[in-house]
Amino acid sequence: MVDGMTPAPRDGVINEHRFAIPGLDITPLPPAFRVSLRAGPDDVGALSQALDVGLPVAPKSSAIGKSGRQALWLGPDEWLIIDAEADPMIDLEKAKAVHSAVDISHRNVALAISGRRARATLEAGCPQDLAERAFPVAACSRTVLGKIEVVLLREGPERFRLECWRSFADYAWTFLSEAALAARP
């Protein structure tokens, strides 16, 4: 690059959006490193070690490492790794175990949905059972919201993290803010 030229700055797709009504806040979350990790059952241990977070093997569960790195079970051979600080790709490059790691930091956009109407708002478009008994804190799932695919992680009794593809973020936002108005707990 020509000397003195400033590198291209980063934009988001919905980072300026805000939505708050009594009982509900929807907030875009800051960028994060994300990796789609695929591997067979024999390599889970080695990859857990490389990532410094135990890859969960129970369906619809998630784990969080000491550094705050999160691993979400999405399927029998699939995890979504989220890290706000450090790039998991770097750690995975060192791993000898057979796997596929693909950087999807920019593919996904995340929203936090919180408040006493959070569950009802999500249930306007998500057919999964989101009762705490069936979907407790730290539960996660790749599911749908209206007409798009999303990954849902319960971060608290009344707080969810929703991840969707970048180009669907607008739909997710519009859907949630529309559904929120009619949602009753």
Add this chain to the structure above:
Amino acid sequence: MSGAMRIAGKGRLVPARRVGFTFDGQAMQALCGDTLASALLANGVHLTGRSFKYHRPRGILSAGPEEPNALLDVSRGGNTHTPNVRAPVQEVFDGLVARSQNRWPSLTFDLGAINNFLSPLFPAGFYYKTFMWPKAAWTRFYEPVIRAAAGLGVAPKEPDPDRYANRYIHCDVLVIGAGLAGLLAAQAAAEAGADVILCDEQPAVGGALWHEIDTRIDGEEGFEWAQATAQALSGRDNVRVLTRTTAFSYQAQNMVALVERVSEHVAAPARDQPRERLWQVRAKQVIVATGAIERPMVFSGNDRPGVLLASAARTYLNHFGVAVGANVGVYTANDSAYAAAFDLADAGINILAIIDFRDEVNEGLRELAAQRGIDVLCGHCVTGTAGSLRISGMRARPRSGGPERKWKIDALITSSGWTPSVHLYSQSRGKVVWDAATQRFLPGPPVQDMVTIGACNGTDEAAALADEAMAAGKAAARLARAAHDGASSDTPSQSRPDLTVQTSRAGALLGAGSREVLKGGKAFVDFQNDVTAKDIELAVREGMRSIEHIKRFTTTGMATDQGKTSNLHGLAIAAEMLDRPIPEVGLTTFRHPYTPVSFGALVNHGRGPLFDPTRRTAMHLAHEQQGAEFEDVGQWKRPWYYPQAGEDMAAAVNRECRTVREVAGLFDASTLGKIEVVGPDAAKFLDLVYTNGWDKLSPGRCKYGIMLREDGFIFDDGVVGRIANDRFHVTTTTGGAPRVLHHMEDYLQTEYPDLRVWLTSTTDQWAVIAVQGPKARDIIAPFVEGIDISAEAMPHMSVREGQVCGVAARLFRVSFTGETGFEVNVPADYGKSVWDMLWTRARALGACCYGTETMHVLRAEKGYIIVGQDTDGTVTPGDAGLGWAVAKKKTDFVGIRGLKRPDLVADGRKQLVGLHSRDGRTVLEEGAQIVADPHQSVPMTMIGHVTSAYWSENCGGPIALALVENGRQRIGETLYVPMAEEVLAVEVTETVFFDRAGERING
């Protein structure tokens, strides 16, 4: 006054809480809590509409959702309105505007009523017989007339301004119906710890307790007990009570759809309040407690306004405090009509006689009637009624024959018994069973995890009903908990409430009872579709034997009420005519929905911007700033062309096409599908899903690949770059992205599960900026770090990783224009700023931005195909001139056997060729057919069609691609494209129109 027929001291509404509404323009008063039906009756109005076929005056028949007659058009006074609203379901609010339907010029004087006198011309099945000939009359006469006459009400034309909501919810136990049985079941399930949803279609719980004021539960009046019980249930954490909520569809795996009328009863709904909410409930156990619906009697003149169900008259009196008449007759074959008669008599209404079809009646009822001075005529039948816009008299005589007696009446209440509401059970795929003793169909064994209880299950006696309900609630809770805890615990038994019930529902009559009864005139079976007892007899005489045929011939039970009050009468009449038992004639299946549901509720959030996701690329804003016109490609918005001041589309596209070839252009290619294929067996896998070989491709190089379906036809194409030995960057067409991933995943999981390779969609990860044209390298050069982009170091079809504009990038040297080209892939959040930086320099060098239209023209100039435009699912690589991309040495890939099918290797296949318009100026029409001999008479032999056609500024004339039989052998021949105005002569050419030597791409 809230109506002359309101009786002081009767009913549960508060007299001081008045609301105003209008009916056919006339202002009326109602009480808060009234339905439209009760409010009209309070004002002495029975006549609410004209019937569908004969335009007969019709009034309110029922007090519930089964109403066949009183369908009104309702609005809030604005532009929008809702047709066919059932008056007993719609609650009145201040400012409601109701209009009658199917009448002209007015409800009381309706010209359509002439149909009633012409009725001999319109027997059942007249459609099938009358509109047969002449054939030409169909389009000009029959169809317009039938269309105008068909249906009730007028559909609104304006967009629906209301908001609708959806809610998915899971529960342990869903209880449908909140009458005595449903409440007790819900209570038992809740106390056993289950998560319970209790729904009821009425504004308040209670079911039959709305009218049965003689039921006492634990010392309380039944309705009061029901409200208190529901309130206590609502207060629990594990119970949700939904009133005004109809369970209308029982689907597989205990998925039950409910529609909640959220603001239909509210005068001024809050701005954000939905009109309706759809609840999609997935229940571990379902308890159906939907009760029973009373049937009217079938007799001549039984459809006059003022003829009501006995239980409806009781509801209007006991709940709404409204008398249905001052002088009331009763015609029954069931005990419950007596209770109605007694309640009316006790409220001071004159009961002239109880005509009981049965030969004998319970002595106790006789006595109670005698105490009130009411005549009871057993073994009698009503032979006719008088009156036109309202009933004014009835005639009856002994069934065995004898003199007729006449009464002057202003209302007639009837009951022929109660039909268990087995609709939802039937929807759940259960098969009903005929119970000969009580003359009714009852639910058979459950097919899903459900149970039916109470009146809908034929349980009549109160104590038995309570025991059944409580046991069902407890059992459902136990089963549901076992499903999620793997264990069940016993809960203390609930004690049955202390119940006294006086109303008996003994006695039933199906059909008219006797054909003698029907001589006096029209005896209606299905009020909504105007089907009479004689129509059903006619159907049988015409040879119909199964109820399925009779139903379709007569249309009985086929109206929007699905024959809730009529099906069994129709069936019984047919069975009697056929001299066969009822179950042998059969009962039709109940369809979803139980009652009509608005499209708004079904569509709910999925309208406007939420109808379908709109996907925008990371550079969308830049395109808007540059004035792009956009094109929808699948869900994507793509820049179509970038008009400058004064340019129309053609001028803009011509300028863009010229500029790209003379200087360069920037193009947003982000929407191309991208799939990262990673794993030690990645190359092996690509070898199997693409026609060409991938093993020898070295990292840093790219290849164009074709993907086939098993049948050998082209499925998708795209450029694949090898990033590392075990990592490929696959691109697909924009529209093909999801299906290509599915196709690959499908083969990976089912055919090649042993391969160690994984697929990840990265379409949204990368923003892709194509820089194409002679100055492409000049444009990007200052921004690229860590990559030698010289022609020698980075030839056409290569890929490098490095930095562009200070951002980690994958830089492809590829071209879909035939020019020197790069595709800059940067993480999406940098797309806009990288585009802006590249554009600043590109503009300074004289380049342009170009859109999809220019992209199409430029690629056609080079003969590059677009899958789905130049192919249609019947084109092989050979047909498309891409035989070179099929590896000859490979022993297996998807489609290899398909390609060897005789048809696919035969001569005479359609092949992709170019077409040159002989006149040098006419752009062909895409899709136009091609013939060899323009003089042949129609139908001509079509030998191909135009797949792509554009004006090519760079070639100075029109260009086209076409699929033509034996096309490649015809190069140089003249063919013809017959159009509406003229026949165009075209010369068959090679597919490449520009830079045939292909030198520019390597610049």
